[in-house]
Amino acid sequence: MTISYQVLGQGKPLIIIHGLFGTSDNLKQIAKALSDQCKVYLIDAPAHGDSTTPSPLTLTTMAQAVLQFADEQGLNQFSLLGHSLGGKIAMEIALLDNSRVDRLIVADIAPVQYTRRHDNIIQGLNEINLVTLENRQQANETLTQYIDDAGVRGFLLKSLTRAEKPATGWRWRFDLQVLQQNYDNLIKGNSELSFPGPTLFIVGGNSNYVLPEHKPQIVSRFANVNVKVIQNAGHWLHAEKATAFVKICRDFLA
Template structure:
């Protein structure tokens, strides 16, 4: 199992994990800001970017793969920051292997069972004819049939690239077939257990991913936790309010 990553900076190790359908580039601006004090490892989550895929593509299996990567780094306990699906993976690592994690930051996700909310995105991605597609504009028009938000389409299209192994064809930089097949695994709650290390939840005030009714499941698993809300930010809080997001992370990591 190979985890692809980028690294930058020097200092205490910090692992950053992106969300569903993303790559290690998604939080690169955050990584650059934090790399003045930390050795930052931006990873492609399993089944994304240039990392291998685990089968099934479950939270537990993804967390095990990233845990093995952390052990291979051989740098001692690491700080970890995960956004959305990356936050689920980060929480699972902390609950399953607390000795690997010195501090945990979870960006706009809770350790709870979620209802499906990506059906239109998955079906839209599947509708793009990769073997005959002419250009990105045509792909955007296909996605726009069900995905109204230009920002979401733009994010997805960042992972649409030419397939070097098949001249003239395109490919997604995530394993769409496996993500689709195992989607119900990705929205399950995190395992039971406790991580007592310092934990921070960063929440977008306009997001529906972390709600007041989730507090019990959060505190039950992460008793040493605090929460910060970024006003005016939605689920993509690290991009929408980047200055505030970086400051909150920096303050917590320096405590």
């Protein structure tokens, strides 16, 4: 496994993990804001960006890939911040190897089994012919048939880039085929282990990803847990309310 990453700042190590279909750049604004407090390792999650894909692709193998990355960086102990699927991976890391994780921040996701929420996105991505595609606008027009939210389309199109081989055409900066084939593994509940360290869930007040009925599954795994709700924010809370998100993280990491 190879994990692609950027390093910002100095201080105690913090690994930041983005969500499904993203790259490390999605949380770069947050990483920069925390870089005067932490040495931030901003990674491309396994099967995303320039990181390689473990086989099989599961929460456990993705967590193990990040732990291997931490070994390679000489990080005996570190904190974690993960959003959405990145939060699932971060939780799995803390549950699998809790002695190495100092503090855990989970942004708008719970350790529960989710229903399939991304089928329309996957269908739209598959409808784009990367060989004959002329430009991003054409890709956006195709995605519009499947995804109403312009923000979500814009987020996905950030990962559309010119193919290096062959010289013509385009490619996604995530492993679409493997993510599609293993999607059910990514929405499973996290391991039923426990992490005793300080844990913070940051939840979007307008989001439906973390619900009151998820509380038993959260506290059974994370006994030392606090929850902060950012009002008037949805699932993309780190982008919608960046100032509030950063302040909450800074206070917790301090």
